[in-house]
Amino acid sequence: xxxxxxxxxxxxxxxxxxxxxxxxxxxxxxxxxxxxxxxxxxxxxxxxxxxxxxxxxxxxxxxxxxxxxxxxxxxxxxxxxxxxxxxxxxxxxxxxxxxxxxxxxxxxxxxxxxxxxxxxxxxxxxxxxxxxxxxxxxxxxxxxxxxxxxxxxxxxxxxxxxxxxxxxxxxxxxxxxxxxxxxxxxxxxxxxxxxxxxxxxxxxxxxxxxxxxxxxxxxxxxxxxxxxxxxxxxxxxxxxxxxxxxxxxxxxxxxxxxxxxxxxxxxxxxxxxxxxxxxxxxxxxxxxxxxxxxxxxxxxxxxxxxxxxxxxxxxxxxxxxxxxxxxxxxxxxxxxxxxxxxxxxxxxxxxxxxxxxxxxxxxxxxxxxxxxxxxxxxxxxxxxxxxxxxxxxxxxxxxxxxxxxxxxxxxxxxxxxxxxxxxxxxxxxxxxxxxxxxxxxxxxxxxxxxxxxxxxxxxxxxxxxxxxxxxxxxxxxxxxxxxxxxxxxxxxxxxxxxxxxxxxxxxxx
Amino acid sequence: xxxxxxxxxxxxxxxxxxxxxxxxxxxxxxxxxxxxxxxxxxxxxxxxxxxxxxxxxxxxxxxxxxxxxxxxxxxxxxxxxxxxxxxxxxxxxxxxxxxxxxxxxxxxxxxxxxxxxxxxxxxxxxxxxxxxxxxxxxxxxxxxxxxxxxxxxxx
Numbered sequence: 244x245x246x247x248x249x250x251x252x253x254x255x256x257x258x259x260x261x262x263x264x265x266x267x268x269x270x271x272x273x274x275x276x277x278x279x280x281x282x283x284x285x286x287x288x289x290x291x292x293x294x295x296x297x298x299x300x301x302x303x304x305x306x307x308x309x310x311x312x313x314x315x316x317x318x319x320x321x322x323x324x325x326x327x328x329x330x331x332x333x334x335x336x337x338x339x340x341x342x343x344x345x346x347x348x349x350x351x352x353x354x355x356x357x358x359x360x361x362x363x364x365x366x367x368x369x370x371x372x373x374x375x376x377x378x379x380x381x382x383x384x385x386x387x388x389x390x391x392x393x394x395x396x397x398x399x400x401x402x403x404x405x406x407x408x409x410x411x412x413x414x415x416x417x418x419x420x421x422x423x424x425x426x427x428x429x430x431x432x433x434x435x436x437x438x439x440x441x442x443x444x445x446x447x448x449x450x451x452x453x454x455x456x457x458x459x460x461x462x463x464x465x466x467x468x469x470x471x472x473x474x475x476x477x478x479x480x481x482x483x484x485x486x487x488x489x490x491x492x493x494x495x496x497x498x499x500x501x502x503x504x505x506x507x508x509x510x511x512x513x514x515x516x517x518x519x520x521x522x523x524x525x526x527x528x529x530x531x532x533x534x535x536x537x538x539x540x541x542x543x544x545x546x547x548x549x550x551x552x553x554x555x556x557x558x559x560x561x562x563x564x565x566x567x568x569x570x571x572x573x574x575x576x577x578x579x580x581x582x583x584x585x586x587x588x589x590x591x592x593x594x595x596x597x598x599x600x601x602x603x604x605x606x607x608x609x610x611x612x613x614x615x616x617x618x619x620x621x622x623x624x625x626x627x628x629x630x631x632x633x634x635x636x637x638x639x640x641x642x643x644x645x646x647x648x649x650x651x652x653x654x655x656x657x658x659x660x661x662x663x664x665x666x667x668x669x670x671x672x673x674x675x676x677x678x679x680x681x682x683x684x685x686x687x688x689x690x691x692x693x694x695x696x697x698x699x700x701x702x703x704x705x706x707x708x709x710x711x712x713x714x715x716x717x718x719x720x721x722x723x724x725x726x727x728x729x730x731x732x733x734x735x736x737x738x739x740x741x742x743x744x745x746x747x748x749x750x751x752x
Numbered sequence: 753x754x755x756x757x758x759x760x761x762x763x764x765x766x767x768x769x770x771x772x773x774x775x776x777x778x779x780x781x782x783x784x785x786x787x788x789x790x791x792x793x794x795x796x797x798x799x800x801x802x803x804x805x806x807x808x809x810x811x812x813x814x815x816x817x818x819x820x821x822x823x824x825x826x827x828x829x830x831x832x833x834x835x836x837x838x839x840x841x842x843x844x845x846x847x848x849x850x851x852x853x854x855x856x857x858x859x860x861x862x863x864x865x866x867x868x869x870x871x872x873x874x875x876x877x878x879x880x881x882x883x884x885x886x887x888x889x890x891x892x893x894x895x896x897x898x899x900x901x902x903x904x905x906x907x
Contacts, residue, residue, distance in 0.1 A: 253877045256892035282879035420835030423876040458782075458819050459875050461888065499778055499817035502873060516777030516803070518816040534774060576879065578840030583879030606841070615836055651878070653840045665839070669873065675816075 244314060247289040247296070249345070250275030251430050252462040253423065258304060259286040265307045271314070277431015279345035280585030281332055289327060290314055298324040332582055332601065337563060339555075339571050340548045341424075341587045344431035349466060352473050355434040361485065363550030367442045368487045370553075375446040376402050379549060381557035383569030388414055388505075388542030389617065389646040389722070391568075391635045394549075397539050400529035401447040404537040409449035411440050411491075412514070412533055412540040415456035415463070416498055416505040419618025421577040421649030424585060425543035429456065429463035432547075433470035437493065439546035441484060442553060443539055444491035452493040453533065454543075455510050458500055468495055502619075502673040506721045507540045509675055520675045521721040542647070544573060563589035568634040576602045578615075578651035588633075595629030598652055609654035613662070613738065617646025619669050620726035622733035623662065642733060644726070659738035664692040666730035670723060681724025684715040688731065698746035705742060709735065755789025755824055762787065763795055767802045777803060777813055781820055789824040826861040826868035828906050831885040832894075834858070834871040837878035846882050847871070849896040853903065867906070 248254075248263040266288070267273045279287060287300035288310065299310055299322045306322060313320035327333060327345075338344075347354045355361075367375040380395025401409055413436065417425040428436055440452045456463060471493050474480045480492045501519045503509045508522035511533050532538025548570065552560045560570045568590035574597060576583045581603035598604070598614055605611055613623045622643035624631065631641055638645045653662075667688035674681045691708045695701050712728035719725040735742055756762060766783045770776040780799060785791050791814050800810045814820045832838075832847050851857055854869055861868040877883040880892030886902055894902075 252875075252890055253880050253892060256875075256877050256883060256890035257880055285880065417876060418874055420833075420874045421837045421878045422874075423878055426876040457876075459872060459885075462890075463876075496778065497782060499782070499819035501817050513778065514775050516775035516813070517809075518812050578837040578878065578881060580879070619836060649837075649878070651837045651840055657840070662836070662839070665836070669835075673873075 245272045245274065245291040246314075247274050247276045247291070248286060249278045250349070250462070250466075251278035251285075251427060252460070253282055254278050254285040254287070255462065257285050257301070261304050262286050262288065262302055262307060265304065266311070269311050274348045275350075276347065277344045277349050278427060278585075279327055279333060280341065280427065281327075281330065281582070282584045283582050284324065287324075287327070290318070292318070295326055298327040298330075300324060332584065332586070335601075336587050337571050337589055338587050339551045339560065339563075340435075340544060340573055341428070341432070341585065342551065343435065344427055347432060349431050349433055350469060350473070352434060352477050352479070355432070359554065360434055360550075361438055361479070363553035364438055364442055364445070364485060364487075366553045367445055368485075372402065372446050372448065375442060375553065378553060378557045379446070382552045382560040383557075383564070383567070384545060384548060384552060384560065385568070385635065386542055387544035387548070387572070387647065389644065394541055394545050397529055397541065398443065398447050400527070401449065401537045401539045404530065406537050408451070408536050409447055410533045410536060410538040411443045411447070411449045411452040412511065412538055413440055413452065413454040413543055413546055414505065414507060414510055414540055415454050415543045416510055417460075417543070417647065418457065418502040418505045419620075419647050419649050421615065421618060421651035422575050422647045423577075424573040424575055424648060425456075426460055426463045427585060428543055428547045429460070429467045433467045434474065435550055436467070436543060436547045437470055437474045437479065439549040440493055441479070441491050442549050443541065443546060445484070445487070445489055447539055449539065450490045450492070452491065453496055453514055454493060455496045455498060455504070455514055458497045464495065464497055471495065501675075502669075503675045503721075503723050506723060509721070510540070511538065518675070520677045523720060544647075565589075565591035565632065565634050566636055568636070572633060572645070572648050574633065574648045574650060576650050576652070579605045579607055579654050580652040581606050590634050591632050593629060594624060594631045594633065594650070595626070597633065597650055598629065602650075602652065605652060605654040607654050609656065611652055612655040612657050613653045613659060615651045615653070615662075615730065616649070617644040618649050619666060620644070620722060620729055621646050621649070622729045623659065623737065624733065625737045627737070642729070642736075644729065659734040659741040660692060660696050660744070663731045663734040664689055664696065666727055667692060670727040674723060678718070678720040678724060680715045680718035681720070681727075684711055684719075684724060685727060687711060688715070688727070692731075695742055696744060698744040701742070701744060705735070756787055758788060758792050758794055760794070760798065763798055767798060771802060777805070777810070778817075781814065785820060790822055791820050793822060827866050828887050829868045829870065830903070831870045831872040831875075832858065833873070833875050833877075833881070833883040835874040837874075838882040841881035843882040846894060846896060846899060850899060853900065867903075
């Protein structure tokens with residue numbers, strides 16, 4: 244009997260390797276798939292039976308003997324979940340970008356092709372380079388890294404340049420806490436990203452692609468490097484991609500633990516072998532990017548979405564979503580949440596639905612007090628804002644951002660002044676040092692919040708903090724210093740009571 | 753963790769591997785650190801010379817990135833995620849527990865050189881928080897008891 248046991252890092256972190264080993268030793272053919280993204284059920288073992296797949300989870304090592312007996316018998320077991328795709332969390336999703344994740348063997352190019360892989364590239368080649376750019380433009384796809392800039396416009400700009408060498412850079416420096424969609428794609432369906440980057444190369448005339456990911460993602464690095472080698476051996480990368488008469492190849496670069504390298508210009512500096520310091524814009528990377536040459540720089544999810552956009556047409560993709568946020572977004576439910584995981588759905592779902600209905604509220608069972616959306620630079624929203632639809636503009640209108648789609652849930656034990664101070668501390672640790680508002684402001688911000696927490700001249704320090712946030716927001720070179728005020732100001736605005744401290748007795752400090 | 757003592761010939765061989773290609777300083781420094789357990793001061797002039805950079809440029813890169821360190825870590829490295837998703841699941845308490853048990857703060861090495869404890873900001877395991885990475889091995893849903901067991905298991 245064939246079994247699937249995820250090799251996804253999050254499944255591995257809760258024991259999937261040991262379970263896969265034990266099941267292999269018992270004589271089962273075990274495929275290490277990606278995760279379905281229902282992490283409260285990991286390790287989720289799936290057995291292939293004539294009718295389809297049957298899930299069991301979360302499986303511990305102690306459950307394995309009983310599970311083996313069940314698999315040899317009628318399949319009944321306390322952990323039996325039935326068809327995973329009928330679990331409401333998965334059933335109610337619209338999986339376009341993640342269509343294959345958790346289903347295919349991520350090491351098998353044949354499996355990828357058998358599940359519709361490379362249909363996007365075939366369509367692109369049929370449309371021609373200009374037609375491909377137009378299709379991406381028409382789909383309304385916007386950058387999934389956080390900034391939401393139209394992907395097609397970046398491509399069009401680079402395609403229009405005349406340089407002899409152009410680059411595709413995939414930003415896989417997924418440093419935001421609460422996000423793991425890039426990691427899941429690299430580990431669970433890496434060929435879709437290879438294909439997306441290849442289409443970008445074809446469309447813009449770039450022959451070399453770099454993917455820059457985090458050293459904290461060793462599993463993703465290993466899996467994606469394996470995918471590059473496999474694609475190259477099969478002729479899907481190299482001098483004549485898929486026999487279509489164009490050249491494209493990919494090299495993976497691992498970062499070295501600098502959050503700021505997720506900022507696109509710092510990332511380019513880092514690939515060039517320099518300190519990850521932010522470059523002022525203009526010039527835009529599309530004109531002078533990597534090594535000074537025209538460069539498309541897109542997030543993993545943007546590029547991994549391109550194959551489905553091409554294969555099924557811009558119109559099909561565009562039909563999902565609301566307003567100017569078209570298509571689907573892989574939302575990541577994280578932190579103190581009962582049903583944490585990856586939830587891909589059309590834009591427009593409300594924050595409340597995500598947290599309460601889909602996520603099932605907190606894991607601790609206590610009331611939800613705050614939700615941080617969009618990573619460490621995103622705002623903290625209280626339940627009063629749960630009617631906000633997941634949409635770039637709707638979040639911006641409430642002084643928040645959707646960023647890379649991370650939703651981190653906190654229960655009522657959270658101290659929002661502590662969270663605000665952490666935002667400043669994190670900015671201080673990760674600041675590249677290039678601009679003063681970020682470099683100095685973050686340190687002063689953390690100190691000032693510390694004083695407020697001690698009850699020292701609270702009103703005066705609060706006013707100073709708000710003024711400092713304004714300076715950082717307007718004066719910083721990039722989103723690190725510029726957006727750190729989002730978590731800080733949202734905490735002050737929506738959770739004012741946590742900043743109204745009375746002086747602590749000296750002995751308590 | 754296995755680390756070789758400093759050896760200029762071995763370093764030269766690593767450097768030669770990266771002499772082709774563009775912008776190879778980071779991959780080269782990763783290789784050096786994987787081989788020697790840190791980026792030794794003696795490596796800096798060799799790297800600078802091979803890549804046609806100034807020592808200051810190489811020093812600047814080594815000191816900019818959190819990953820690179822100029823002295824070896826302890827025999828075991830325990831990284832505890834301290835980012836928001838893990839905070840929401842008690843990572844601050846977990847860090848205090850680890851510090852009390854090990855007798856060092858995050859960012860420090862135990863006096864016997866056995867264990868280096870570090871904060872890390874996100875391992876991408878945010879739906880199974882809090883998370884840790886111990887000698888490169890990931891752990892999710894880490895309770896203080898589970899952390900104790902993991903530390904106990906270190907040779």
